[in-house]
Amino acid sequence: MEDDESTQVLTDEEYSRQKWWKLLLIIGVCLNALVVFTSDLGLDTHIHLTYATVEAGQGEAALDWGHTRPIDPLSSDPSYAPVKEDGWFDFIGDSPNDVRLLSFAITLGFIGLLYKQQQLELAVMVALYPTFIFSTGRGYPEVFIAVMLYAVVILIAHECRQEDVNKARLRALSIAVPMAAIVAVKGMSMWWGLPFGLAALAWFEAA
Incomplete structure (x- = not known):
């Protein structure tokens, strides 16, 4: 009888804990x-959208204020505004709503x-992590990078548990995919x- 009561208490405690985690x-x-609808987009995101707007209207992407990097000696010359957008801004949309x-x-x-x-618990940490909330509102890629790193961790974990050697090697090499997305x-x-994939494969072979 005492064992049943103890089990019931533990179950109630677990239920209560889960309830609070879900509330969080x-x-x-x-x-x-909230930040998606209320936060202003980040500076780099605004520059990207300005490029897209000018290109749509004039056929050529440029900035009225010139190059945005002050290290450039021609940064104050509006006629010199080279467009170099690599990485994240190649993937996001060209309108504020698309970015958000x-x-x-x-x-x-x-x-x-x-x-x-x-x-x-990990989902709550991601949802409440200030850096992720900030980057979500600003249209920055931190959360995407975290997703890819999580994929790397999962692949490594599956690789370590995989009994089939060939499948384990494939999982090790496939780490190159999320790492390629990050770079x-x-x-x-x-x-x-x-x-990165070759390094993971070499680590697996040496283990």
Whole structure:
């Protein structure tokens, strides 16, 4: 009888704990939704949208105030405004609504993925993490990078548990895919992701 009561108490405590975690998760999702509708987009995002607007109207992307990098000696010359947008800004849309929608969709998708995998506490951490909330509102790629890093961790974990050696090798090498996405978002060649996959494969072979 005492064992049954003890089990019931533990079950109630677990239920109460889950309830509070879910409440925090709802608050986190609401905060992310709030910043999407109320926060101003980031400076780099605004510059990207300005490029897109000018290009749509004039056929050539340029900035009225010239180059945005003060290290350039011609940065104050409006006639000199080279366009160099690599990485994240190649993927996001050309309108504020598109940027906000994509940013929120990535964040919400990441939270939903963690929740579906029964990682409630981790989902709450992502939803309430100030840096992620900030980047979601500003249209920055931090959450996307976190998603790719999470994919790397999952692949490594599956690789370590995989009994089939060939499948384990494939999972190790496939780490190159999310790493390629990360370096591409940062404006580098996607081929830089391959060394990460080869390094993971070498680590697996040496283990």
